[in-house]
Amino acid sequence: RNAAQLIRPQLPAELIEKRAGCPFDPAAGLTELSGQGRIHRIEHKGETVWLVTGHDEARAVLAAPEMSSDRINSPRARALISPELHAEMFPPERQAGSFIFMDAPRHTRFRRLLTGQFTVRRMRDLTPRVHEIVTSALDAMIEKGPPADLVHDFALPVPSLVICELLGVDYGDRDEFQQRTAKLLSLNTTVDEQIKNGTDLRRFMHKLVVDKQKAPGDDLLSGLVRDTDLTVDELVGIANLLLIAGHETTANMLALGTFALLEHPDQFAKLRDDPALVDNAVEELLRYLSIISSGVSRHAKEDVVIGDATIRAGETVVVSVPAVNRDDSQYDDPHELRVDRPRGHHVAFGHGIHQCLGQQLARVEMAVGFTELLRRLPELKLAVPADEVPLRTDMSIYGVHSLPVTW
Ligand code: HEM
Numbered sequence: 001r002n003a004a005q006l007i008r009p010q011l012p013a014e015l016i017e018k019r020a021g022c023p024f025d026p027a028a029g030l031t032e033l034s035g036q037g038r039i040h041r042i043e044h045k046g047e048t049v050w051l052v053t054g055h056d057e058a059r060a061v062l063a064a065p066e067m068s069s070d071r072i073n074s075p076r077a078r079a080l081i082s083p084e085l086h087a088e089m090f091p092p093e094r095q096a097g098s099f100i101f102m103d104a105p106r107h108t109r110f111r112r113l114l115t116g117q118f119t120v121r122r123m124r125d126l127t128p129r130v131h132e133i134v135t136s137a138l139d140a141m142i143e144k145g146p147p148a149d150l151v152h153d154f155a156l157p158v159p160s161l162v163i164c165e166l167l168g169v170d171y172g173d174r175d176e177f178q179q180r181t182a183k184l185l186s187l188n189t190t191v192d193e194q195i196k197n198g199t200d201l202r203r204f205m206h207k208l209v210v211d212k213q214k215a216p217g218d219d220l221l222s223g224l225v226r227d228t229d230l231t232v233d234e235l236v237g238i239a240n241l242l243l244i245a246g247h248e249t250t251a252n253m254l255a256l257g258t259f260a261l262l263e264h265p266d267q268f269a270k271l272r273d274d275p276a277l278v279d280n281a282v283e284e285l286l287r288y289l290s291i292i293s294s295g296v297s298r299h300a301k302e303d304v305v306i307g308d309a310t311i312r313a314g315e316t317v318v319v320s321v322p323a324v325n326r327d328d329s330q331y332d333d334p335h336e337l338r339v340d341r342p343r344g345h346h347v348a349f350g351h352g353i354h355q356c357l358g359q360q361l362a363r364v365e366m367a368v369g370f371t372e373l374l375r376r377l378p379e380l381k382l383a384v385p386a387d388e389v390p391l392r393t394d395m396s397i398y399g400v401h402s403l404p405v406t407w
Contacts, residue, residue: 053323097237123360155255163246168219252399281339286348
């Protein structure tokens with residue numbers, strides 16, 4: 001088993017694999033399950049997992065204080081491997097600062113230190129710089145001429161450069177951290193590779209934190225080094241989390257979002273011809289694509305009633321983001337992509353105390369990214385047949401590995 005599997009319960013293939021012929025729809029088995037109820041007890045490979053497909057139930061799970069996010073130390077993770085291997089994979093210094101895995105009140109301390117850095121206002125102030133970054137990526141891609149790989153030339157560099165500037169990471173090091181992040185998010189790496197990758201990424205960040213201590217700049221990480229009593233391990237953990245969460249997610253939304261628009265030419269044309277729709281389009285793409293395709297998991301610290309189910313202490317719950325975002329009690333024709341759909345309460349960014357810290361930044365990047373892409377390349381097309389686009393079914397964040405386009 002690899003670390004990703006340890007912290008993420010496995011589900012049967014029919015609930016995971018994309019529907020043949022449609023890279024955007026949830027697995028056929030998942031859609032069928034949603035039709036049968038809103039919370040389901042699944043037995044698979046000797047494990048029992050509760051799978052939530054209903055919208056209200058998902059929000060109830062994610063808001064419940066009895067539900068823990070400490071996937072690393074969950075009864076499930078502890079039962080799967082020996083204490084020695086657990087200690088080797090997740091030593092205390094590796095857990096420090098990774099507040100996505102913490103419960104209140106430990107989580108609260110980190111979240112308070114960071115919330116002010118990611119407010120709607122702060123992110124709006126960043127818009128002109130995001131605009132410059134988007135424009136120069138598009139300038140370079142257009143100058144090189146078609147065909148292009150939209151992932152390599154646009155979707156990955158834009159959020160990578162934005163998060164590097166925000167954190168104060170040298171963009172010249174991007175190959176190093178992009179490769180390590182990709183390996184960390186891969187479902188096909190071994191435990192040994194995971195341990196090595198985790199250690200290498202921490203070493204990279206450790207050096208950065210120590211450099212900031214010596215010579216702080218005006219970036220977020222320098223601010224944390226200067227103004228807080230966080231330990232070096234905590235700073236490394238925070239920086240790692242922000243760097244990983246901050247570029248792969250948005251990159252996949254930009255690339256898969258473009259693919260979805262190209263496969264729905266009426267929606268592409270609607271957004272291109274009325275850029276004022278972009279904020280709606282971004283929310284709709286987040287809902288429709290639900291790139292956190294394996295869901296968000298928790299375990300119960302105490303017995304808790306969710307909908308018509310009683311989750312017992314120690315049991316694992318997975319909120320299926322793709323199923324919940326297509327709950328037909330929330331959305332008319334949930335399986336249709338409509339860029340002018342009124343904004344609803346999707347769970348693409350989660351819900352409750354762990355709701356995505358970077359969501360406003362992601363929204364700015366996507367709004368500027370899609371607007372400029374469609375304005376500059378109004379005749380954008382796929383350069384290969386749609387079924388040849390390589391899908392990220394082997395990664396914990398869904399999307400495309402590359403997107404060959406022409407214009
Ligand atoms: C948490 C999705 C972009 C940083 C989350 C969660 C989701 C999510 C579903 C909740 C996880 C849970 O409840 O266990 C996304 C998507 C993105 C995106 C779909 C892009 C479209 C970003 C960006 C950043 C970021 C750009 C950083 C700048 C974080 C952090 C957390 C988080 C730090 C943990 C928050 C906490 O535990 O309090 N994200 N995210 N994300 N995200 Fe994002």
